[in-house]
Amino acid sequence: MQMMHVSDFVHGKTQDIIYLDHAATTKVDPEVFEAMVPHLQEEYGNPSSLYGLARRSRIKLEQARETVASFIGADASEIVFTGCGTEADNYVIKGTALAKGEQGRHIITSAIEHHAVLHPCQALEKQGFEVTYLPVDEYGLVSPEQVAEALRDDTILVTIMYANNEVGTIEPIAEIGAICRERGVWFHTDAVQAVGKIPVNVDELNVDMLALSAHKIYGPKGVGALYVRKGVRLPPLIDGGAQEEGRRGGTENVAGIVGLGKAIELLQRRGEEDNRREAALRDRLIAGITESISHCRLTGHPEQRLPNIASFVVQYVEGEGILLSLDMEGICASTGSACTSASLDPSHVLIAMGYSHTLAHGSLRLSVGRENTEEEIERVIELLPPIVQRLREMSPLWADARKRGEVT
Ligand SMILES: *Cc1c(COP(=O)(O)O)cnc(C)c1O
Numbered sequence: 001m002q003m004m005h006v007s008d009f010v011h012g013k014t015q016d017i018i019y020l021d022h023a024a025t026t027k028v029d030p031e032v033f034e035a036m037v038p039h040l041q042e043e044y045g046n047p048s049s050l051y052g053l054a055r056r057s058r059i060k061l062e063q064a065r066e067t068v069a070s071f072i073g074a075d076a077s078e079i080v081f082t083g084c085g086t087e088a089d090n091y092v093i094k095g096t097a098l099a100k101g102e103q104g105r106h107i108i109t110s111a112i113e114h115h116a117v118l119h120p121c122q123a124l125e126k127q128g129f130e131v132t133y134l135p136v137d138e139y140g141l142v143s144p145e146q147v148a149e150a151l152r153d154d155t156i157l158v159t160i161m162y163a164n165n166e167v168g169t170i171e172p173i174a175e176i177g178a179i180c181r182e183r184g185v186w187f188h189t190d191a192v193q194a195v196g197k198i199p200v201n202v203d204e205l206n207v208d209m210l211a212l213s214a215h216k217i218y219g220p221k222g223v224g225a226l227y228v229r230k231g232v233r234l235p236p237l238i239d240g241g242a243q244e245e246g247r248r249g250g251t252e253n254v255a256g257i258v259g260l261g262k263a264i265e266l267l268q269r270r271g272e273e274d275n276r277r278e279a280a281l282r283d284r285l286i287a288g289i290t291e292s293i294s295h296c297r298l299t300g301h302p303e304q305r306l307p308n309i310a311s312f313v314v315q316y317v318e319g320e321g322i323l324l325s326l327d328m329e330g331i332c333a334s335t336g337s338a339c340t341s342a343s344l345d346p347s348h349v350l351i352a353m354g355y356s357h358t359l360a361h362g363s364l365r366l367s368v369g370r371e372n373t374e375e376e377i378e379r380v381i382e383l384l385p386p387i388v389q390r391l392r393e394m395s396p397l398w399a400d401a402r403k404r405g406e407v408t
Helices: 006-011 030-040 052-071 085-100 115-125 144-150 173-183 254-292 319-328 348-352 374-393 396-403
Strands: 079-082 106-110 130-134 155-159 186-190 209-213 224-228 296-298 309-314 363-367
Touching: 030 254, 052 079, 052 254, 079 085, 085 106, 085 115, 085 155, 085 186, 085 209, 085 224, 106 115, 115 130, 130 144, 144 173, 155 173, 173 186, 254 296, 254 309, 254 374, 319 363, 319 374
Parallel strands: 106 130, 106 155, 155 186, 186 209
Antiparallel strands: 079 224, 209 224, 296 309, 309 363
């Protein structure tokens, strides 16, 4: 039987789900699941113990580390497994503050980062650190020149995301990295959305640290990894046992890490093909939606964007209204990041890109994935215009715009 959806219970019917929120999370791939199961059952040894059962866990753990490392052009010793992408970002920011707080107390980031970066930066500000939040242009691009201008003698870290989770814009990481390298400043990138979607090579990108997360790439929730370049010494945030070469205490999430390793293997095997397919579905969504809905435009960079994210602002409607209507049709979408969807604050990303609060409230993000079909995409393109029309008919914004003659 198909899984039931919340709205199925509300409306007393069952229907297939069209999942278009892969930037929020993905379903664990069956091959990933299969690889994990033994480690939740008979292969339960603690990798730090010394008998055969434990050594088998250790071997699998280290194989996963090799797989992750080779996928991003790193050495296995440079990979630290973490509890999630958020933890990896926190480790970089707070770890750098611990390591270098005596040398300097200035950090540079961008206004459009994920909260996993913004909030630890804000936490450090409360402790006397100074943070520069670089502006972005209308497409959400950070300018390398502005990074260069913002660097100071007391700058200890620059952290700029590789690709934005709300609008899909890809940042000029290699250029920014080259600038930081020249100035001898540590450079981190949150690559949680980028991994598996665009090439990620730590040397080509000139990064010292890079965060990724398993559940955005068909792996399990609750496991991430941080690349830390040799020579960059981050003190642990979690003190305890000597796991992860003393960089993170706590018995390793063996099943989760094995799942992450398998998820990466699948990216190696089918990633390029998936991305080609997904880019075509994304382009069809963008064309179909902007052509059939008036006063609706694409957000983010038109070309320099992730292959799987189609993001829009739909004028004269609330994004939440669209989401609820889509949910009734079994379609899962987002107004931006999963973290802001639950609050009424407009997206900080769209605001930084220069959108008004009113426009930012009409944001819609559709992120495609491995299992989406052309039929599903066509169904969304067919269903969305009448939903928007109905919401507009009820909207005072639309009525006002009509009075002003802005719309017909
Ligand atoms: C999802 C996401 C995170 C957080 O990763 P978790 O594993 O969910 O903690 C961080 N940064 C970006 C860009 C993301 O999309």
